[in-house]
Amino acid sequence: MKQIVRVASGQGFWGDLLSAPIDQVRGGQIDYLMLDYLAEVTMSIVQKQKQRDPNAGYARDFVSLMREILPDCIEKNIKVTANAGGVNVKGCADAVREVAKDLGLFGKFKIGMITGDDILPRLDEFLDKGVAIKNMDTGESLAEIRDKVQSANVYLGAQPLVEALDKGAQIVIGGRLTDTGLTLAPLMHEFGWTFEDWDKIAAGTIAGHIIECGGQCSGGNCQFDWENIPDLANIGFPIVEAAPNGEFVVTKHANTGGRVNIQSIKEQLLYEMGDPKSYITPDVVADFTSINLKDDGENRVKVFGIRGNPNTDFYKVSIAYSAGWKAVGTLVYSYPNAFEKAQAADKILRQRLEKLGLQFDVILTEFVGVNATHGHLAGAPPKDIPEVQLRFGVRGQNKSDVERFTKELAPLILTGPPSVTGFAGGRPKTEEIMAYFPALIPKSLIETKVEIIEA
């Protein structure tokens, strides 16, 4: 058994630095590369892509990345765990096989495919069986929004990933796998941890939580001493060096920018945190109040003492459903009296929308430069504020009303307060809104499938 396993984070979200995973495989020694591509909103986007084109519905960026790093991964025996499969894991795996053929690497490795998370085709079966699927926040039942559902995915944990790795997969692709499982599974596979070693499972989960947002734990978006964090242009993404006893060090490759220290790790630990005593994943209930941190040298933080409790009998389900339309547009007003001009424009626009009889659920005006981030806490702006951006948004059930609004912004340039600019982007775009319906479903109802294919 290895005494140290290195899991590197290559992608904190779909759209993160394209160079980061390449730097991770080439900048030093790693054993695993974990790549997180899915946010809640992503599942409904990929579901729509698949409806238009049955071959789509996964993160194409992942395939481009494999074209770049597959030779490195094969040569150095680096394994990859990724939730890049979206709602078309097979399509994603096939695309990687094509890449392998193009590169002359076909036959040199195995791909693990994990499915079963996409329960959109099974929703009616569950409803017919009388399975209670209720919104965790509001108590609303699924039947009330069933006709508007766009995607429905269970968050799968580390178990199927471990199975794929145990069966020799080098690249493991799934759909809605939890971010934390992508890091935990390699450690379970290497160290033989099982779903009885709750403290270790919790440790691997917290390791995953720390690195799942990529550079956000190695100096990115870090408030502590941000002015002095070196060379963010070349930020090194985080790497976990884990030991069989569950202790681990968070670090990054030598000769990279950014900073890993106790403060950067603390900030990331608290990111999107709920009750710290019960951080619930499909794998474990981890206790963040048990975490100990210790400085372990430059850009190294040791994490130890973690405790966990047995996992629950439920999976979390994320259901996205259509909930109307929205559009947001902006205009910029300049000194003198920039704020007063923007306020006057807002008033005129509201009068015109009312005259048109348009129906909206919400109208929101923000004045960027004055109150868009800190609201009233920011106080009154200085009298001589050089410019203010009027940001005006509407949301409603009627698409045509929202579209009509988008045509009312540009006319303000010639028919409203003076010294206005910033309209070069054209009319605002009307977007469909996806609302979220988080729920729990018994694990016993979900059938997870692990397939290994040659590539």
Added chain:
Amino acid sequence: MKIELTKLAHARSGDKGDTANVGVIALKDEFYPLLVREVTEERVKEHFGAMVKGKIERFELPNLNALNFLLHESLGGGGTLSLMTDAQGKTFSTALLRMKIEIDDDEAKKLGVL
């Protein structure tokens, strides 16, 4: 005397649906008891006023010398429903650090924040 929380803590915030979370971390370990005493659910509620429509929950992490706050109904519906610039609550961290903390001169001197 009054001092701004930003002299005592750093923070990070994020979202879960329509709830923002703010993790507040003592800049020095010895500041933590002061944070526990002064940065209460009630004071945070009062600080944010209309920006937070729901309740405020606070959790203590003495191991990290940190507090975690959940600000319910603060993101205009959250996710893609929200029209706000900061629909993900990323800047609620610095908004909370604007809070003024009451501290007597002796204590301020002892903690080195005068």
